[in-house]
Amino acid sequence: MSVHANLRGTGSDRSGRRRTGEVWLIGAGPGAADLLTLRAVRLIQRAEVIVYDHLADADCLDFAGPGAELICVGKRAGCHSTSQAAINAVLLARAKAGQCVVRLKGGDPGIFGRAGEEIEHLAQHGIRVGIVPGVTAALGCAAALGIPLTHRGIVRSLHLVTGHCRSGEALDLDWPRLADPAGTTALYMGRHNLSLLAARLIEAGLPARTPAVAVENGTLPSERRIFASIARLPQAVRTQAGNGPLLVIVGDVVALAPDWTTGRLVDLALAQHSSA
């Protein structure tokens, strides 16, 4: 955990009164800082402490007030990873000290954001917790691709799942439930398990040619899009992706993207490569 004061001013409480602390769990959105909500910006401006992680766009922190203390607990952007217990402890300590604490997370805090663990811990200690929703990655990436995630008369459901599992655990998802040719599936944190995920979905009945896309650094200037069929996507990601956060969308809506032709080209190239 790296802690450093934001040196654009002082952090002192001018009123000097003892207040009740509060914690705001805030979704920073899918990447680009201008996808923050107005409510998120207002609370970031008001925060005395901001505990943040996994922010794709550090500009989100530019809204912090001059006296705000910024505490990085994320793995990316040169910070060391911090355990959930340590994060819970710092949130609690600052709230107990009467501070207005913002816990800033990428996307929406309630979608694979471990908000539940932080809420439970703080509630057990009587701390007030507010949640500010954010644009979750699947919605941000789909918008960047120019596609809807549902499509009237064709795709009537959207399934958000995580490909991440606890260290040492096997990925135990309900494959038949996920392999839905009539729905769209958005896969969060699926890079490590992408080959397994694709294989299991196909075994469970999803057609191998189902259109898919991996979006890296979605909504940022560095965004990269890798289109392929679900069968070909793992290899395409291995050869083309960098190390940024990856979101995978699987389903017929992907073929509505203006860039989808590159998916067909990737499929063709990989097929030729395999048979060479």
Next chain:
Amino acid sequence: MSVHANLRGTGSDRSGRRRTGEVWLIGAGPGAADLLTLRAVRLIQRAEVIVYDHLADADCLDFAGPGAELICVGKRAGCHSTSQAAINAVLLARAKAGQCVVRLKGGDPGIFGRAGEEIEHLAQHGIRVGIVPGVTAALGCAAALGIPLTHRGIVRSLHLVTGHCRSGEALDLDWPRLADPAGTTALYMGRHNLSLLAARLIEAGLPARTPAVAVENGTLPSERRIFASIARLPQAVRTQAGNGPLLVIVGDVVALAPDWTTGRLVDLALAQHSSA
């Protein structure tokens, strides 16, 4: 369709140059105007025409520039409903006339927002279309309830589905796929079919006691929350809900809400009523 100019200024194009028009499909978020994104606000400010519907909070339109023309095509807020074909036509006509057009929709435009139909129509005519994602209703309502939609080690997926179907069609959802005790289901536009939905989910294996909540006017001051088991929710909604937009969340995460005890009370009251 009601059309009225925003009379705070003039709508004339001062440059007089013929420009290429563009259409922005913008998510207005789940209700409260301060859940708009910064990007949405900037584009609303820039728009020459705003075609809007289903806005839970009319304050979203306060960001419109003084010369912007506001066109209501929604069913609510005293407007008459407009056919999709008529909406497509007005978007196309204004973009062809070189205007900067904002199409403002509640929630996220790509989630049950019929964005696909508008994108296809505009793309066929060579109009540039941008999408600005928004906070979809499920995320906004969950944040207001104080619950996460996924919970590490317990709930690893979120399923968004619509209970709305085309006029005259039967509701034909994949019930076994939806009846997932290990996932959270968010049901959009499910008021009309709620009894059927609950019955089918239970038939397909979802425990009748699964916690559920119907959120009406989510994130607004008029928000109303109706907690009950999935088996009891339809009757509770019939007796307690008003006529506002309704989102239903089903799954064990609902019991994490501080207000969930009222759900148990509703179950008890309805059970006594039934046996009386």
